[in-house]
Amino acid sequence: MSEEKIKGPASYFPSIEKKYGQPISHWKALVRAALPAKHMELVAMLKDQHGLGHGHANAIVAHTLAENKA
Numbered sequence: 001m002s003e004e005k006i007k008g009p010a011s012y013f014p015s016i017e018k019k020y021g022q023p024i025s026h027w028k029a030l031v032r033a034a035l036p037a038k039h040m041e042l043v044a045m046l047k048d049q050h051g052l053g054h055g056h057a058n059a060i061v062a063h064t065l066a067e068n069k070a
Helices: 008-020 025-034 039-050 053-070
Strands: none
Touching: 008 025, 008 053, 025 039, 025 053, 039 053
16 A cells, blocks of 8 residues: 655655755744735745745745635
C-alpha cells in the first residue's frame, strides 16, 4: 500500500520547513498578519522581508488564502 501523494501548495511544505527552519504555521501567521493584502503583495513580503524563494512564498500564500476562504 502506498500513501497518497500530497499535491498542490502543501507539497512544498517539507522543503520549506527544512530550508528556512520555521514551521509552516510560522509562515502562515505572517501572511495572516499582513491581510488584507493581495496575493502577490503577500508573496513579495515573504520574499523581500524573509528571504523565501518565489515558489515557496507563493505556495504558502495560496494555501493560507484557500484556508481562510473555507
